[in-house]
Amino acid sequence: MKILVTGSAGFIGSALALRLLERGDSVIGVDNLNEYYDVRLKEARLKRTLTFPHYVDVRLDIADGPGLAEVFETYRPQRVIHLAAQAGVRYSLTNPMAYIHSNLxxxxxxxxCCRHHGIEHLVYASSSSVYGANTRLPFSVHANVDHPLSLYAATKKANELMAHTYSHLYALPTTGLRFFTVYGPWGRPDMALFKFTRTILDGKPIQVFNHGRHRRDFTYIDDIVEGVVRVLDRIPAGDPNWSGVDPNPASSAAPYRVYNIGNSQPVELLDYIRVLEACLGRKAQIELLPLQPGDVPDTFADVTDLMRDTGYRPQTPVSVGVARFVEWYRDFYGV
Structure with missing residues (x-):
């Protein structure tokens, strides 16, 4: 297939593009290589995909509507995987307009562009952050998610609503994927595992919020990629059993679906740090801090719907995933 992937220099986007290329798909990668974090890491990720002759590298901001329309017109993709976004919960507290620009x-x-170019299936990244003030665990795609705790979460919830509208009005098949704390090699420097590793190796104290009592459903990058590919290959149809009397938030009479992709094995942050310490062979100096604005105490994915519809569920334990990250980090940075 010919697949357009936005955020192709990003953590998930680059890994996904590589997987699609290796299975024989053609990929049009769209990324603006912004400076939210080290551009050199993004360029290094891109080098992995640029070696494939059926990869097209497009440098473009998705907020550039005419430019994006030209890309669709020129390359005529069949399906789209939209991963480009302004990420990060805490960054949204001080730079809200970046989220309006990219995410809305x-x-x-x-x-x-999908509407006007007959795209067969749009798969897009949502986030576990949409669960917001929900405290019923595990988080289910059938639960209400109307109480986000950050603008980042609100934009991801808005994306789901916008996608449903296009599925309903224009019969555009869309699938939203709520990712749960993705980690692994080639990860983002603004995320906990990367920051903790760098700080511990520098001999400095790490900042641990909520006094380390966070529980996170850490999900390994390869598991995320496998889930995205499985979903991409399954174009949703309208749910004949959907009812407006008792509406199911995860589906619709339109060709619309939402899934969780998480490991379903929440790990307390202090235990996660102990695994990292073992992999690094160093003890961390820990500075315990209170819960930060916009954060939620726990995440835990119910992946029942994903398993039912694709036959797949993530399963890489953190002991394996963290070890692979540390091995990559030492190699990439020559530590």
Whole structure:
């Protein structure tokens, strides 16, 4: 297939593009290589995909509507995987307009291009952060998610609503994927595992919020990629059993679906740090801090629907995933 992947220099996007290329798909990769974090890491990720002759590298901001329309017109993709976004919960507290620009305007441009170019299936990244103030665990795609705790979460919830509208009005098949704390080799420097590793190796104290009592459903990058590919290959149809009297948030009479992709094995943050210490062979100096604005105490994915519809569930334990990250980090940075 010919597949357009946005965020192709990103953590998940680059790994996904590589997987698609290896199975024989053609990939049009779209990324603006912004400076939210080290551009050199993004360029290094891209080098892995640029070696494939059926990969096209497009440098573009998805908020550029005419530019994005030209990309669709030129390359005529069959399916789209939209991963480009302004990420990060805490960054949204001080830079809210970056999220409006990328996550709302950019997503609206993606929807319009998909609508006007007959895209077979749009798969897009949502986030576990949409569960917000929900405290019933595990988080189910059938639960209400109307109480986000950060603007980042609100934009991801908005993406799901926008996608449903296009599925309903224009019969555009869309699938939203709520990712749960993705980690692994080639990861993002603003995320906990990367920051902890760098700080511990520098001999400095790490900041641990909520006094280490966070529980996170850490999900390994290869498991995320496998889940995305499984979903991409399954184009949703309208649910004949869907009812407006008792509406199911995870499906619709339109060709629309939402799934969780998580490991379903929550790990307390202090235990996660102990695994990292063992892999590094060093003890961490820990500075315990209170819960930060926008954060939620626990995440835990119910992946029943994903298993039912794709036959797949993530399963890499953190002991394996963290060890692979540390091995990559030492090699990449020459530590």
């Amino acid at each position: 305007v950019g997503f609206a441009n993606i929807l319009e």
